[in-house]
Structure formats: C-alpha cells, structure tokens
Amino acid sequence: MTTQNLLVELFVEELPPKALRKLGDAFAGVLAEQLRALGLATDESVVTAYASPRRLAAHISHVWLKADDKAVQQKLMPVSVGLNAAGEATPALLKKLQALGADLSDPIAAVAALKRAPDGKAEALFYDSLVTGATLDTGLQKALEEALAKLPIPKVMSYQLETDCELPGWTSVNFVRPAHGLVALHGSTVVPVKVLGLKAGNTTHGHRFEAAVHPVVLADADSYAVTMEIDGAVIASFAQRKAEIARQLLDAAAELGGGVQPIEDDELLDEVTALVERPNVLVCEFETEFLGVPQECLILTMKANQKYFPLLDAGGKLTNRFLVVSNISPIDASAVIGGNERVVRPRLADAKFFFDQDRKKTLESRVAGLDKVVYHNKLKSQGERVGRVRQIARDIARLLNDAGVTDAYSLNADNAAMLSKADLLTDMVGEFPELQGTMGRYYALNDGLSQDVADAIEDHYKPRFAGDALPRGMTGVVVALADKLETLAGMFGIGNLPTGDKDPFALRRHALGVIRMLVEKNLPLQFAELTNIAFAAFPRGMLGDAHSDVSIFLFERLKGYLKDGGYSPNEVDAALNAPAMSVWADIPPRLAAVRSFALLPEAPALAAANKRIGNILKKAQEVDPHVSELLLKEPAEIALYAAMKDIVPAANAQFDAGDYAASLQTLAALRAPVDAFFDGVMVNAEELDLRLNRQGLLKSLHDAMNRVADLSRLAA
Structure with a gap:
C-alpha cells in the first residue's frame, strides 16, 4: 500500500493575532503527533504548518490510508491465579479472556493457546492477539479532535450552530473563533471527518476581497499553497508571509533613499503577519511639527495603537514617514494612504499635547503626589x-x-x-x-x-x-x-x-x-x-x-x-564554593582560572586528592593548620612540606595580585608530592602528635589549594 500526502484546513473568523503563530504550530504539531501514534504517519513524515488570520492548516507527507495490524502480547495474571491444580482455567481467567474478546467456544483450546513466561519470581500467563490497524477515516477524526482540544487558545468563544437533523434547533459550540469550513484531503480524496459541526470537503474561502474565484477548489493536498496564492490571493504560510512583509518593508525604505530603515521589531512583525493574508506595504507620512515630541512617544503610539512601522534615518532618528502593511492591493492606493495618515494624526496630536502639558510642572513638584499613589x-x-x-x-x-x-x-x-x-x-x-x-x-x-x-x-x-x-x-x-x-x-x-x-x-x-x-x-x-x-x-x-x-x-x-x-555545573560549583566568596564581581576571573586549570594534565589527580583531603578533615573536625618540622618522619611528608614552602607563597602572591589562573597553575606543581604523600604516609597514625601534625599539613595544603575555587567540585 502506498502513502499519499494529507491536507487539513479549518476556516474560521479572524483569529487573535498575538496567538496565531502558536495556534498554527500547535494545530499541525498535535495532528501529526496523533497520526504517528496511530501508525498512520511515520517519523519521516514532513509536517508543514499554515496559519493566516482566517485559517489554520497542516500538510503532512506520507500518510497511510490504513495502519498496519499489530501483534500485541498482554499479561493476564499469575499462573497460580489463572489455573487450578488440574491445569484448568479459573473463573477469573475466563472472565479476563472474555473481556479481551477471545474465542471461548472451546475453553480448553483457548487456555492451551496462552503462553507461559517468567514474571519476576513467579510465572504468568500471556495472551497474544492481533490488533487491527486504524483507518485514516477514524484515525484522522480522533487526531483532529485531539488537535483542537490541545490548541493553546487564549480565550474560548461560545457560538450557536443549527443542528443537522430533521428537528429544528441549535447547539452550542466552544472554540477560539466561529468556524465555517473544513478541508481534509488525502491526495485528491476527501476524508469524511466532522468537527465543530462541519463536514470536510475540498473547497475553502480565499481573500475576503481579492480572491480570483469563490469558493476556492483544491485539487489535491499538494496544491494547497499554490492554489491559495493564485485563486485565493492568500499567502497561507505564516513564515512565508512574514518574509514577504519584511522584504517589502526594506524595499519601500530603499526606494525613499537617504539611508532610512524601518524600525526592527520582530514582535510587531509577527503581529502584523497575523493581521493580513495578502500584504501590501505603503508609504505614509505625518507633519514634521510632531517630531518635536520625544521619538519614543511617537514610535510607541504608531506601533502599539496602529501597527505601523516608523522609519528611522541613518543616525537612528525618527523621520516623518512610516510604513503601513495593508491587506488589499488597489490600483490607486491613495485612499488607503490618506486614511492611515488621517488616523495617526490625532494619536500624534495627543502625544504632543501630553508632552507640552507635562513640561509645565517640574518633576520635583510631583514628588509629593507620590504619597497618594498606592504601591x-x-x-x-x-x-x-x-x-x-x-x-x-x-x-x-x-x-x-x-x-x-x-x-x-x-x-x-x-x-x-x-x-x-x-x-x-x-x-x-x-x-x-x-x-x-x-x-x-x-x-x-x-x-x-x-x-x-x-x-x-x-x-x-x-x-x-x-x-x-x-x-x-x-x-x-x-x-x-x-x-x-x-x-x-x-x-x-x-x-x-x-x-x-x-x-x-x-x-x-x-x-x-x-x-x-x-x-x-x-x-x-x-x-x-x-x-x-x-x-x-x-x-x-x-x-x-x-x-x-x-x-x-x-x-x-x-x-x-x-x-x-x-560554564559547566562543576565549574560554577567550584567557583561559588570557594571560601569567603562574597564579592560576585570576582567570579568571572575565578571561573576563567578554573576552566584553564581543568585543562592541565595534573587537574584530575589534584581535584581527586583535594576531595580526599576534604573528607579526611571533615572526620577530624577542627584541625590546626600548624605544622612542626620536627614531627615530619616519612620522606613523602617531608618532601610535600618542602614543596609547599616553595610553591604556596608564590601561588598566594599571584592570588593576592588577582592572577587566579597563574595561582592555580603554580599549585599544579604539587601533584607529584601530593600523590607520593598519599602513597607513602598513613595520615591517621596511632601516635596523636604525628596524626595531628599530618592533619595540619593537609589542612594547610587544603587552604592553599582552595583559595581560588573548591577544586574538589571538579572531581569526577
């Protein structure tokens, strides 16, 4: 059986613009996810989402007319529960088999067909069956209902539909906006699904004013985007429509010359994309006297209230021209341009009035009034x-x-x-x-x-x-x-x-x-x-x-x-857990030092040794870092102490100078004597004075190694 591509479109009244892109992506995504779960689509199926102010649609490639049948094995119950001492089926087993639709005309044969397999410490009975694969008719119905139920609708509307039956009446429907059309095409064949009181067909509506034909007839699933653009005068793809608007904005600005550019605002661009189906960018202007108002005020009112794109000059200063994205493309656009210029003028006049009035009082004179404003x-x-x-x-x-x-x-x-x-x-x-x-x-x-x-x-x-x-x-x-x-x-x-x-x-x-x-x-x-x-x-x-x-x-x-x-979690933990880490401005250079230290060949061994030292000191509780040279007996501890006397002062000087990376790199030279110490010295010696002295040596080493960061946090 071969696959064909599927198209589903829901035609609705104007959708909320700020939510449109999410609605389109969710509709297509959940629809494809449900079809894959039913075995009607595969992981290789390509999903294309479409969303315009008046439609949500999805094109899904490689969709089966019927899913494959599946062999399913179900665990029934332990053998001790399902069979009596004579090996015959118990009432509990027969009831379970009946619920699963097994053929019980010959109970002995039915029981004999069951499989036994270990299940933990006991043995259980398993039932093999063949589950018939879903058909596209039933599967798409389920998937479509699930897709609508999971739409991230900001606010649901309730509207009435005339019931499709012999008796007159009305039924209430809840959805984001009233729906008026449904298309479901598998190749060129209509899939007979119903949703929101609508029956699927192969016709839809184009642009409200500029569609070439009405209704728009879709020959097959793959011709959707092209047919909508040619016959319906609609760019159905949100991404394609957004790119077209961005292109027209730049082209319109370039034609004006002087290095002017439309203001960059991706959120505004998304919202305008969700307001038009056939974008047409037009150039408008307002009186230069309004440029005396702070440009932030003018830009905000044009963007927020009118969805216009202000034009800035090469220096980033607002000009008296702006761009409008119209949803129609008349031969003579003067009426559209004039209308938008008339609409924006009162908005700008209000801004100028507010600015002029506000400057009549100083900021300091307003401070006392804040006592009457509840925070x-x-x-x-x-x-x-x-x-x-x-x-x-x-x-x-x-x-x-x-x-x-x-x-x-x-x-x-x-x-x-x-x-x-x-x-x-x-x-x-x-x-x-x-x-x-x-x-x-x-x-x-x-x-x-x-x-x-x-x-x-x-x-x-x-x-x-x-x-x-x-x-x-x-x-x-x-x-x-x-x-x-x-x-x-x-x-x-x-x-x-x-x-x-x-x-x-x-x-x-x-x-x-x-x-x-x-x-x-x-x-x-x-x-x-x-x-x-x-x-x-x-x-x-x-x-x-x-x-x-x-x-x-x-x-x-x-x-x-x-x-x-x-930075990695280990690097962050190491830097933040350094002793006396109180000035956060110190963290970036410490992190850089930790990262460079971690690249050294000595780093893993020193981090592990540091962790070991920390564990020893925890068990020893309070340890005096003082070391008596007279109590150093083993060659390895004598060598470590001598190395520390030479290396630690240099590392401390680098630390005090703020060169944390150099400080850690200097301490890396202690790897060999530290390894030798743990190989040849028993820290917790029986003699109390030796034990305390060795713990003090480790405490002194631990303090020196952890000034920049807690190196034990780098240990694997």
Whole structure:
C-alpha cells in the first residue's frame, strides 16, 4: 500500500493575532503527533504548518490510508491465579479472556493457546492477539479532535450552530473563533471527518476581497499553497508571509533613499503577519511639527495603537514617514494612504499635547503626589517606597566610597532616586506606562538637571529584559541596584514569592539585574551587605525575616546566569564554593582560572586528592593548620612540606595580585608530592602528635589549594 500526502484546513473568523503563530504550530504539531501514534504517519513524515488570520492548516507527507495490524502480547495474571491444580482455567481467567474478546467456544483450546513466561519470581500467563490497524477515516477524526482540544487558545468563544437533523434547533459550540469550513484531503480524496459541526470537503474561502474565484477548489493536498496564492490571493504560510512583509518593508525604505530603515521589531512583525493574508506595504507620512515630541512617544503610539512601522534615518532618528502593511492591493492606493495618515494624526496630536502639558510642572513638584499613589497595600505608597530607595542608594554609594570607588555620584544618586518615580504622575506615562523612566529623563533635562541625573532616572529600570543594556553611568547603577533590592526585600518580606510559572512582580528579572550589575560592572560590593541594607530600609515590623530567602533566590539565579554564560555545573560549583566568596564581581576571573586549570594534565589527580583531603578533615573536625618540622618522619611528608614552602607563597602572591589562573597553575606543581604523600604516609597514625601534625599539613595544603575555587567540585 502506498502513502499519499494529507491536507487539513479549518476556516474560521479572524483569529487573535498575538496567538496565531502558536495556534498554527500547535494545530499541525498535535495532528501529526496523533497520526504517528496511530501508525498512520511515520517519523519521516514532513509536517508543514499554515496559519493566516482566517485559517489554520497542516500538510503532512506520507500518510497511510490504513495502519498496519499489530501483534500485541498482554499479561493476564499469575499462573497460580489463572489455573487450578488440574491445569484448568479459573473463573477469573475466563472472565479476563472474555473481556479481551477471545474465542471461548472451546475453553480448553483457548487456555492451551496462552503462553507461559517468567514474571519476576513467579510465572504468568500471556495472551497474544492481533490488533487491527486504524483507518485514516477514524484515525484522522480522533487526531483532529485531539488537535483542537490541545490548541493553546487564549480565550474560548461560545457560538450557536443549527443542528443537522430533521428537528429544528441549535447547539452550542466552544472554540477560539466561529468556524465555517473544513478541508481534509488525502491526495485528491476527501476524508469524511466532522468537527465543530462541519463536514470536510475540498473547497475553502480565499481573500475576503481579492480572491480570483469563490469558493476556492483544491485539487489535491499538494496544491494547497499554490492554489491559495493564485485563486485565493492568500499567502497561507505564516513564515512565508512574514518574509514577504519584511522584504517589502526594506524595499519601500530603499526606494525613499537617504539611508532610512524601518524600525526592527520582530514582535510587531509577527503581529502584523497575523493581521493580513495578502500584504501590501505603503508609504505614509505625518507633519514634521510632531517630531518635536520625544521619538519614543511617537514610535510607541504608531506601533502599539496602529501597527505601523516608523522609519528611522541613518543616525537612528525618527523621520516623518512610516510604513503601513495593508491587506488589499488597489490600483490607486491613495485612499488607503490618506486614511492611515488621517488616523495617526490625532494619536500624534495627543502625544504632543501630553508632552507640552507635562513640561509645565517640574518633576520635583510631583514628588509629593507620590504619597497618594498606592504601591502595595502592605508596603504603603510610592512616596514611602521612594524614601526607601533613596536610603538604600545612599548606603550603596557609601559602600562604594569605602571600597575606594569615587563618591562624586553620591549626591546625584540621591537626587535621581528621589525623582525616579515622579514621571508616574505625568499625562504621558499615564497614557503610555511603557514610557516610565524614559519620560522622566526628558522632563529632568527640561527642568535643567544634569545629564547624569536624567540618565539615571531612565536607567534605574534597566535591565528591563534579558539581554537589555545596563545603566550607562555609576549613578544609574546605584539607583537601579537600590530599586531592585527594595523590590526583592519588600516582596519577599511580605511573602509574595514567585512560583514555578508565575512571577507577577518580575522578581526573577530584578534578581538577574542585580547579579548582572554586580558582575558585569565589577562592583566591589559584598552581597550579604546589600541584602542587609535593603531590609534595613523598611520600618521595623513591616516585613518578615526573609533575608535567607532572598539570599537563596539570588544565589540560584546567579548559578543559572553563570551556566547560561557557557560554564559547566562543576565549574560554577567550584567557583561559588570557594571560601569567603562574597564579592560576585570576582567570579568571572575565578571561573576563567578554573576552566584553564581543568585543562592541565595534573587537574584530575589534584581535584581527586583535594576531595580526599576534604573528607579526611571533615572526620577530624577542627584541625590546626600548624605544622612542626620536627614531627615530619616519612620522606613523602617531608618532601610535600618542602614543596609547599616553595610553591604556596608564590601561588598566594599571584592570588593576592588577582592572577587566579597563574595561582592555580603554580599549585599544579604539587601533584607529584601530593600523590607520593598519599602513597607513602598513613595520615591517621596511632601516635596523636604525628596524626595531628599530618592533619595540619593537609589542612594547610587544603587552604592553599582552595583559595581560588573548591577544586574538589571538579572531581569526577
């Protein structure tokens, strides 16, 4: 029996654009998965997903009309339960065979056909049967129902269908959008399946306005994409439609010249792809007077409200032209262009009005109003929150000053922290919450504040997402750290911890931001001190004791951050478990040193020896690292002590200079004397003074070897 390709299409009303790509992939994926499970498709079957605003479809290659029959062996029961002493079937066995559909016209023959085989300590009875393979008619019906049931539908609609029977009436159907057509073709043959009150056929609908014919007749499964494009004026493939839009956007910008480029926004491109079936990019423009408004405001309103693509010049500055992706291609597009220009104009006028009105009041004059804005019912107002952020920022600035970092930004950090949330009370941020911080920067500059303070007001939200840039200056870093630490301490202190799939206060993002700033900005700040000053900023009794919870949370995020950076779990554990690892900025050079050490031929033996030494010292409990040369008896321990006197000071000097890789490489020379020591010396000697002296020698060696990292973590 030969295979043929299968096409299934569900024609619906306009699907939710932000969910379309996921819906299309899920529909095709589950459909293919179910057909493979039934034996109607193979692992070699190629699955192609299609998704447009009004259809979900899947093309699956090499689909069988009927699956192969399968020989199945089922365990029934232990022999002692199924057969009596005379070897005859018990009632329990006969009942089981009857349930399986076995032929019991001759019970003796039926029992004789059973197989006996060991099953653990006992012997069991097994029944062999032949299961008839599924047909495509029944298999596709089941697979289609399963695919619809598993669609990641954001919100289900309920609608009515007229019942297909002699008696008039209506039945309720639940789906993402009302469905109006179903296609199921195996080659050129219609597969008679039903779903959502629809019967499968070979016709569908094309573009709402520009289809060449109606209905669109599909000759076979393989002609779907071509027929939809030619007869239906629809690019059915989401990926192909997205690529076509991207091409047209670049071509339209190139025709304008001057190095203009459409703004890069893959999320917007996905959403627009989900809104059109036959894309046609048009160039529009607005009045240049609106360019006096911060371009972030204009870009956001064009993207979020109108789904337009703003055009930037070669320097990244907004121009007064933008691109529209239309779903129609009229001969004269002037009406479409004019309509879009008329629609965007009031949006831009609103943005200009908000900007002009907001600048009539200074940011500082708005700070008092934050006392009336609730932050959280257990954490009081935004005004009180700003006070806590200011205190934490001052303390961080003091720590940096004590560590030898210039404190020129201290006053600026306090000023930026005070004004950091003031733009929440502006009209612009009220209309576009995404612009908080950004508008604060513009208004700070308008008020005559320094560039450093203005940048810090915007940057204290950074990093806003994975891969986002860190604050530009140290003032912004201080305020950003203070803001994130206040959030972590406050939310953990009142019990608002993130769960496996929910993190409404973005605490994971805040934690990663703290980690990135400490590590990537090379800040000489001790993690424990930061958590202490964060909790100290809250009034006594407001929070529960969550110091350890915050510490564990940040430490786990730190591990993930380092592993995402390409380091192995063993390398990360080795670096993080070094004694007195308190300054996280120290971690990258330590990790680099661990990686280079692990490549040395001496590394495996030294790591294993280090692990062995650690186990010995654990059993010995408290050990004095002091060594008496008079008590060194064996040649191997004398040689090890002599090597350590020569090598360890040099390694320590390199460590103190921050050259961790060189320090570990120097210590690698101890491999031979360490191996000889364990081969020729009994550490736990019967004489107490010898035992303590040898333990002290190992303690001294252990301390020297683990300054950079816990090398035992590298042991296999």
